[in-house]
Amino acid sequence: MGGGKYETQMCVIIVEDIFGKIVSKVLETLLNESCQLATLVYKLKGQIKTVLIKKSLSTLINFGFVTFSLDTNNRTTYVADSEHIQYMISAPRACLIAKTLYGPSAESICIELISQGRLTISETIRRIKATDETAEFSNIKHSFEELVKSNFLIRVPAVESEIHGCPQFITSFDPFALPTAIMEKKEEKVDESTDTASTSRKRKADSTPSDADAGQYWKINWSRFNGYLRDELIIDYLIGGGSTATMTHMNHKKGEEEDGDRTQYITQNVAHLMFKMNEVRAKPLSMDSITVSITDLQRLVRENELNLSKPDIEFACQILVDESDGIVRKVGESNGGLYTVDIRHAIRQICRHHCESLIREQFEGRAIRVMRLLENRHFLDEEQVEKLSMMSGKEAREMLYALVEEGYVFNKPVGRSNDFQPARTFYLYYVDLPRTVRGLVEYTCKLVRNLVIRQRHERTENKQLLDKDANVQPIIENIRASDQLDDASKLAQIAEVEEMYLPGPDRAQLARFRKAQATLLAAQDQSIRVLLAFKLFLASGQS
Secondary structure (H helix, E strand, O other): OOOOHHHHHHHHHHHHHHHOHHHHHHHHHHHHOOEEHHHHHHHOOOOOOHHHHHHHHHHHHHOOOEEEEEOOOOOEEEEEOHHHHHHHHHHHHHHHHHHHHHOHHHHHHHHHHHHHOOEOHHHHHHHHHHHOOOOOHHHHHHHHHHHHHOOOEEEOOOEEEEEOOEEEEOOOOOOOOOOHHHHOOOOOOOOOOOOHHHHHHHHHOOOOOOOOOOOOOEEEOHHHHHHHHHHHHHHHHHHHHOOHHHHHHHHHOOOOHHHHHHHHHHHHHHHHHHHHOOOOOOOOOOOOOEEEEHHHHHHHHHHOOOOOOHHHHHHHHHHHHHHOOOOEEEEEOHHHOEEEEOHHHHHHHHHHHHHHHHHHHHOOHHHHHHHHHHHHHOOEOHHHHHHHOOOOHHHHHHHHHHHHHHOOOEEEEEEOOOOOOHHHEEEEEEOOHHHHHHHHHHHHHHHHHHHHHHHHHHHHHOHHHHHHHHHHHHHHHHHHHOOOOOHHHHHHHHHHHHHHHOOHHHHHHHHHHHHHHHHHHHHHHHHHHHHHHHHHHHHOOOO
């Protein structure tokens, strides 16, 4: 699916924020039109030097933002991958997922791979050890193994040959096979007498020939992270993000608060287990339904050491069937009961929920009533909408015109004659969710672009203050690490240093800046989750 105007602008701003204006200009040119290097140089003639264009291309290819292949005339053509660029917005969320599932070492691994694009295991370990001396070799290695087993990391295919100057990559290999030599390797102790300059040079090297995994690069498997995010979106909707009836049922099922909390705990865990059944899929973003039995859920409860009995599981499944808007259904009695999670229907319901939330913010409750009426009855004229929605003729017309103008409702002219004269033409109103969602994708891309620009503006405005804070922090850390001072003396010295370098007004301004950044990042994270839901819905081809 080709990106729209604001999607292209968002991608350019994301890359500009990371790599600067030269790289973003090269990317923008490729986003507008895929082309060969000679054409790209011609288009940017007088703006960017050829050597910088080549370096920019190399950077973009390393991070997966640009791909290349031979065209029919055997010329290497470069293509910008807008989907891959957008993954960078969800980088903080990906690091949080890795840390939550596998600990701080897994987070460090993801940070290094995201910041460098691709690395060997050896170089990843070296980089982590260089920034965090307390990190243990065995922990990093174990975390890397766990991330690969759960498909969060994936091998980069090696170059097999070259045709007309265009590298050809191997196609038949296991993308999740770990190099045995590295996994069985013990931590090497560096002799203290070794020349420090020599050690520093070794660490700076990307991958030395002595590495057992030289040339075996790894990168973030964004499809797997997005699959995990997709599952989180559906679970949030099931547990209370969109299905309000589920939460009401949970809170009042037994009439007591602690019973309601217990019910919510059971239902939330069972919902997570349903998705855990299909955790490592061949296609992480597959829209195929998940089928799970009570026996499967009992096995997962034992494996994850959860405090859930069989009646608890059956009770939670029944709640999900009754209150999930048709997302969870019971399909059989085998193995204690067979249940299915309809992924396609879940994504559609999430998109509907977001559309209705926007309508509620822009208009009022009656607008949602009109929207649902048109969605259920399909094509209706103004008079039918007026009667069925129990609104006056003026109110119904104004509401329909407003919804049409915002792109939530569409109209179709139907002529009583072939000439479609206004006097003999009437309009039928209807809802086209995919068309509405396509408009909302552009709206969300514009929102994300503006959030990134605002963050950059805030950083620029407070640059002097941030530089001061960066200079103060090492001094404060040294005071805290000092063994010669008691706690009271440390606090007094820290207060004195802060007052000297960062007076009260500066500290207040710094606190406001951090609060604003946190708000912007939270809004950006939520926007990218919504954008993911919209794109999955459009990719599923639902009508």
